[in-house]
Amino acid sequence: MKASQFFISTLKEAPADAEVASHRLMTRAGMIKKLGTGIYTFMPMGLRVIQKVERIVREEMNQAGAIELSMPVVQPAELWQETGRFDKMGPELLRIQDRHGRDFIVQPTSEEVVTDIARQELRSYKQLPKNFYQIQTKFRDERRPRFGLMRGREFIMKDAYRFDCDEASAKASYQVMAATYRRIFDRFGLRYRAVAADSGAIGGDLSEEFQVVAATGEDAIVYCPGSDYAANLEKAEAMAPAVARLAPGRPMARTTTPGKSTCADVAQLLDVPLASTVKSLVLATEQLNDAGEVVSCQVWLLLLRGDHDMNEVKVGKVPGLDAGFRFATVPEIEAHFGSKPGYLGPIGLTLPVKLVADREVAAMADWICGANEADFHFTGVNWGRDLPEPELVVDIRNVVQGDASPDGKGLLVIERGIEVGHVFYLGTKYSQVMNATFLAENGKPAPFEMGCYGIGITRLPAAAIEQNHDERGIIWPDAIAPFTLVICPIGMDRSAEVKAAAESLYGNLLAAGVDVLLDDRGERPGAMFADWELIGVPHRITIGDKGLKDGLLEYQHRRDTAATKVTVADAPDFLKVRLAA
Ligand SMILES: Nc1ncnc2c1ncn2[C@@H]1O[C@H](COP(=O)(O)OP(=O)(O)O)[C@@H](O)[C@H]1O
Numbered sequence: 233m234k235a236s237q238f239f240i241s242t243l244k245e246a247p248a249d250a251e252v253a254s255h256r257l258m259t260r261a262g263m264i265k266k267l268g269t270g271i272y273t274f275m276p277m278g279l280r281v282i283q284k285v286e287r288i289v290r291e292e293m294n295q296a297g298a299i300e301l302s303m304p305v306v307q308p309a310e311l312w313q314e315t316g317r318f319d320k321m322g323p324e325l326l327r328i329q330d331r332h333g334r335d336f337i338v339q340p341t342s343e344e345v346v347t348d349i350a351r352q353e354l355r356s357y358k359q360l361p362k363n364f365y366q367i368q369t370k371f372r373d374e375r376r377p378r379f380g381l382m383r384g385r386e387f388i389m390k391d392a393y394r395f396d397c398d399e400a401s402a403k404a405s406y407q408v409m410a411a412t413y414r415r416i417f418d419r420f421g422l423r424y425r426a427v428a429a430d431s432g433a434i435g436g437d438l439s440e441e442f443q444v445v446a447a448t449g450e451d452a453i454v455y456c457p458g459s460d461y462a463a464n465l466e467k468a469e470a471m472a473p474a475v476a477r478l479a480p481g482r483p484m485a486r487t488t489t490p491g492k493s494t495c496a497d498v499a500q501l502l503d504v505p506l507a508s509t510v511k512s513l514v515l516a517t518e519q520l521n522d523a524g525e526v527v528s529c530q531v532w533l534l535l536l537r538g539d540h541d542m543n544e545v546k547v548g549k550v551p552g553l554d555a556g557f558r559f560a561t562v563p564e565i566e567a568h569f570g571s572k573p574g575y576l577g578p579i580g581l582t583l584p585v586k587l588v589a590d591r592e593v594a595a596m597a598d599w600i601c602g603a604n605e606a607d608f609h610f611t612g613v614n615w616g617r618d619l620p621e622p623e624l625v626v627d628i629r630n631v632v633q634g635d636a637s638p639d640g641k642g643l644l645v646i647e648r649g650i651e652v653g654h655v656f657y658l659g660t661k662y663s664q665v666m667n668a669t670f671l672a673e674n675g676k677p678a679p680f681e682m683g684c685y686g687i688g689i690t691r692l693p694a695a696a697i698e699q700n701h702d703e704r705g706i707i708w709p710d711a712i713a714p715f716t717l718v719i720c721p722i723g724m725d726r727s728a729e730v731k732a733a734a735e736s737l738y739g740n741l742l743a744a745g746v747d748v749l750l751d752d753r754g755e756r757p758g759a760m761f762a763d764w765e766l767i768g769v770p771h772r773i774t775i776g777d778k779g780l781k782d783g784l785l786e787y788q789h790r791r792d793t794a795a796t797k798v799t800v801a802d803a804p805d806f807l808k809v810r811l812a813a
C-alpha cells in the first residue's frame with residue numbers, strides 16, 4: 233500500500249470524552265470516528281486491525297472444525313419470547329418495531345436464532361457435533377458505554393454455538409474450544425490469562441474468561457503465581473482461615489462511638505485494626521404468591537470483616553438467597569434491629585433475622601460490631617459466649633491480595649484485566665425451553681447439549697493498546713498491526729536515489745508478502761515519524777540521501793530507542809529476521 237492511495241488522518245488532540253489510552257490513541261490515529269454514544273465508524277486504518285483480528289479468529293475456528301454462517305442483526309421477537317428473554321432482559325436489549333407494529337430486537341447475541349436453526353436442521357445424532365459461528369455486529373444498549381471500542385453499544389463479536397449429543401461430548405467440546413482460544417490469544421501476541429468464571433445458574437466449572445492483562449482493565453483477575461490457579465474476582469474462593477479461632481480474651485463491652493457509623497471510623501476512634509471490626513449488611517427476600525404479590529418477607533443479616541467486600545455472586549448462591557434478594561429498606565431495618573443503619577449488629581435484635589457469617593468472621597475473636605443503638609458499638613464480642621455460634625458460615629466476600637490460594641499452593645495475587653473472550657458450557661438451557669431436540673442413537677428425541685463461545689473482536693484492539701502504548705502512541709503486536717512495516721523516505725520528491733531505493737525495497741517486500749506501507753506523502757520527517765509512532769506500526773525503515781551515499785538504510789522497531797543502520801543489500805535478509813521475531 234502507498235500512503236498516497238490510502239487514507240491517513242491523525243489528530244494532535246484527543247477527544248474530551250476519552251478517558252483511557254486506547255480511546256484517545258485510536259481516535260488520534262484516525263482508526264475510529266465517533267458517530268454517537270458508543271457507536272463508532274471503523275476508519276480504514278482501524279478496519280485493517282479489525283480484519284487482522286478476524287482473520288486469526290477465522291483461521292483457528294475453522295481449524296477447530298467450526299463452521300461459519302451469518303445470522304440477521306435484526307431478529308423477530310417471537311424466538312426471544314420463546315426463551316422469555318424478550319421480557320426478562322433489561323433495557324440493554326434494543327427492541328424495535330417495524331411498520332406493522334411487530335416487535336423485533338437487534339441482536340446482543342444469538343442463542344435463540346442458532347438454536348432455532350439447529351432444531352430445524354440437525355435431526356439426528358449422526359449430524360452432531362456441529363459448531364456454528366459468526367463474526368457479526370452486535371448491539372447492547374449498555375448503561376455506561378465508555379472507553380471507545382472497549383464498551384461500545386454497537387460492536388463486533390465472534391460468537392460460536394456448539395451442539396453436541398450428550399453432556400460428555402459437550403464437555404469434551406468445551407475443552408477443545410478452550411484450547412482453540414489459547415491458540416487464538418497466543419497468536420494475538422498479547423499477555424493474557426484464562427481465568428475461571430462464574431457459570432451462573434448452569435453450575436459446574438466450565439466457564440472461562442480470556443482476560444488481556446492491563447492496568448486499566450475493568451475486571452479484577454486473581455491468580456496464584458505458584459500454580460495454574462486463576463479466576464475472576466466473582467469466582468475466586470476465599471478459604472476459611474487456616475488457624476483456629478482464638479479463645480475470648482476480653483469481656484464484651486458497650487462502647488460509645490458517637491457519630492461513627494462506618495467500620496473505618498470506629499476502628500480509627502478506638503485505635504484498632506479495621507480487621508477487628510465486623511460490618512452488618514441487611515438483605516431481604518420476598519415470597520410471592522401466584523399472582524406475583526408479596527406474601528411474606530424475610531430479613532437477612534450478613535456479617536463481613538470490616539475490611540472485606542461483599543461478593544454478590546457468592547451471596548446469590550447462599551441457600552435461601554439464591555432465588556433473588558434485595559437490600560432491606562430502612563423501615564425493615566428499624567423494625568428488626570431497633571436501630572438506624574450504621575450501628576447494626578447481631579446482638580439484641582427486636583425481630584429474628586437469618587444470619588449468615590462469612591468464613592473469616594466465623595473465625596474471629598474479640599470483635600467489634602454495632603450495638604443496635606445509635607452511637608454505640610460492642611467491643612470484645614465472641615461467638616458462643618455473647619451470641620450463639622453461627623449456623624450458616626459461607627464464603628460471601630471478595631478475595632484480597634495475599635489470601636491463600638484455594639489449591640493450597642501459595643498466596644493469591646490480583647491484577648486488572650479486560651475480558652476479551654468467554655467460553656461457556658450451556659448445557660440444555662436453551663434447547664429445553666425451545667424444545668430443540670434431535671434423534672439420539674437410542675431412537676428417542678433428546679435436547680441438544682450446547683456451549684457458547686464469544687470473542688470481542690472490536691474490544692480486542694482496544695485491549696491490545698491498553699497493554700501496549702507509550703507517550704508517543706500505540707505499539708501494535710505484529711499480528712494485528714494495521715501495517716507490519718512502514719518505509720519512510722526522506723525527501724523522496726527531491727532525490728531520485730531515495731525514490732528509487734524506497735520503491736525497490738517496497739517492491740521486494742510486497743513480493744515477499746510483507747504487509748508494507750510506503751509513505752510517499754512527502755511529509756517532513758518529524759511529522760511523518762510522529763504519525764507512524766502514533767499509529768503504532770511496529771517496524772520502520774527510513775531512507776535518506778545521506779545514508780544512501782554510504783549504502784545505508786535505518787531500521788527501528790517501535791520499541792527501540794535508536795535506529796540500527798543496515799546496508800541496502802542486507803536489508804531484505806535483515807528484515808526477514810526482524811519480522812519473524
Ligand atoms: N459493550 C461491549 N463492547 C465491546 N465488546 C463487548 C461488549 N460486551 C461484550 N463484549 C465482548 O463480547 C464478548 C462476549 O460477550 P459476553 O461474555 O456475552 O459479554 P458479558 O461478559 O459482557 O456478558 C466479551 O468477552 C467481550 O469481549
Ligand SMILES: [Mg+2]
Nearest residue numbers: 441651653654
Ligand atoms: Mg462474558
